[in-house]
Amino acid sequence: MNSIVIVGGGIAGLQAAHILQNKGLDFILIEKSMSLGGRVQSEEFQGFILDHGFQVLQTAYPEVQRSLQISKWDLSYFQSGAYVLNEGKFKPFLNPLKSPLLFLKNITAAGATIFDFLKLVWIWLKTQGSISPINSDPETTSELISRYRFSEKFQRNFLRPFFAGIFLDDQLSPPASLFFYYMKQFLEGKAALPKNGIGDIALDIASRIPKEKIRIGVFVTEIKGKTLQLNNGETVLFDQLILATDPKQACELLKINFPPQAHFGSKTFYFSMDKKLETPLPLIHLMPLHSSPLLHFSCLSQVNPALAPEGKHLMSATSLQMDLTDKEVAEELARVLDLSPNDFIFLKSFSIPHSLYKLGCFAEVCQKAEKENIMLAGDYTLFPSLQAALSSGRKAAEKIVASSQTD
Template identity: 35%
Template sequence: MPTNSSALSANQPRVKPSAAEVNTADLETSVIIVGGGIAGLTCANYLKQAGIRALILEASDGVGGRVRTDHVDGFRLDRGFQILLTAYPEAQRLLNYADLNLNHFRAGAMVRHQNNWLSLLNPFQEPLSTFQALASSVGTVGDKLRIVELIRRTQGLSLDELFQQSPTTTLAFLRDFGFSDQIIERFFRPFFGGVFLEDGLTTSSNFFEFCFRLFFTGQAALPANGIGAIADQLASRLSPDQIRLHSAVARLDGKTVYLTNGQSLIANTIVLAVDAAQAAVLLGRQAPAEHAFNHTTCTYFASSTPLPDVARQKLLLLNATRSTAVHNVAILSDVAPNYAPAGQTLVSVSTQGLETVNATALTEQIKQELTSWFGDDVNHWRHLHTYHIPHALPAYPPDRAGTDAIHELLKLSENLYQCGDQTAYPSLNAAMQTGRLVADMIRKQEIHV
């Protein structure tokens, strides 16, 4: 890990710190949820609305799973570059956007291609950019007309209908739709490669259409206090004794949950709200292969000097050349000022495809590449932290997509359920959707008991 690791401290809700501190009289509960990520928190929230008490067991020192924010020298660092798509239907259903104090990116991107900057803006959200969008060399005029056609197509189908289509790869879909190699290489691959965390565009086409629709109908946003504020909001709605940190689960046996500290807890119902690798361990299944996950590396820098104007437009900065260390760049403090102390700029650099990371070497390579983007001031940037996230998202190729958004059973047995984006499609929306569906299944089960 890079410098300043000792300064990291995640936002934490008011919870009981350890299961080891709980009296044995408290060890029986209606529902135990293994995992305090977004899926587990969502499930617990909907159960509470139904009058059912759930206890969350979280192995780490804070809730949120992948959706967490750390504090380093006055900066807010999300664990990997993340955004909230405001059009997510599950997020709209459960989250209070006003309390999150959302800050929004502009709709579009700046693309770095052969040492030049190309822009592609959404004229439907920014009408004054219409002629600029038409003149952009990101794609041909025909490509831009096809984008309008794709907008109409994705708006004309419900979200369920989008997922019920027979899928192919995103790359094959784009070519079949008639898009040129020019716009695929200059926009779709760098933009959606960053969304999917894979540059081959092998992700299912129906998930691509889902994402394309949401980027068009909503906005990409950052909570003012970091992406971890989403998990904190969900945790704050639960009673403090409903979440126990540092409570790793070793195994399951019927209705009994055995913790690694030797303690055991009993519940009528158990929910696994962990990723596919952890679920496999607890279910006694074969571990998923590494190619079942897409991984990413996020490197954060602090700059005390203003960046060039081209970088300060609240747009994502995409690199059309994907063989480099710099794939996508975001100037986070321009979008969400709370992410950095006054007078400082927070820069996020994303790199896909790295299986292992030498943070020092990667930092120097990124700086070297970005001097051609922003000038020699980059050499004075201060490295804050590097996050290498090997299981950032479950891979979602066409053969996993099938004909339904939920491709794995949520009910595993009479008293055992699972939820999380690994059971559906890779997104915050899927984590929340499956958490809600499992809570509803448990509610109906308890009614009939």
């Protein structure tokens, strides 16, 4: 009998396992840490639910629609748009497709001109129908925003911080194709938070895989031919292998140098607050790039009250500066919200140096895996997102299903 092994229990590995399970194929999934989900994890802390880094579930992602049973979930939604800092005050800039009246009421919030709106309408028209996240055009998102000549104010207040938050890259170096792709997701879909945090996504997929097929707390140290060497001295034989680790581990296991500067880091801080914010809408607050240590912040309990204990509010603030301290964040939040730093009671922070991976850096590891007949799964094989993690897991599993049908 063919033995199938999946290495890595992040979203890609779990998705692959779930599809093999559905097709009645036997397998074993090996996950290094003691919990499943990889970069998608939540934990309880002093009655709050904290995600390991600020993350949202885009409901319009095709794989989310196809694979996750989100209609059965208890989801809370961000309002589509953002609070933008314009002339020292946070003002709501809203998605005209979702909140047309509020959009009109706050039409000048982001400092946009009529030409900015016309360009946005043009972009929206361009995103109609199916759109590919990756194409051969070398233009970056930053170059595209400059080429469209959006007004300086609109770029600074909304466009650049919004996309820096998605890419975790303040240079906006990802391709322009991804700008269009995400624009479509945000204009047409919703940004959701599951009831018990983003980790619910992993738990939901894992609940559809029999426990005896999953091994946690053990990891692969070497791949030799058709044998996996584990850290506890065991060896595992395989006929087919899905390597669903992060790309750094994939490179190490396939003996390839991890490309320099191929990752983006982020640090998310959580605070408890007794007071409600004076900005009452469930929106992310964007900070103009390079004029604040923060990229964005949100009162998450305004979106999903279940994330905080009764009578408390949960604030999250994200930065690209890995050495930022909670004191500095509390001072910055106090400055822009006209509050005292003492209003923010620090809970916990999560530093994630390898939050997202740079596109186009992993051709060598993909080629080596193909040569060795190993299937790779993981967001980095496509583009950094839950959509890509789910889709790559599906593709790897479906290749195995197809080969099992021809055996």
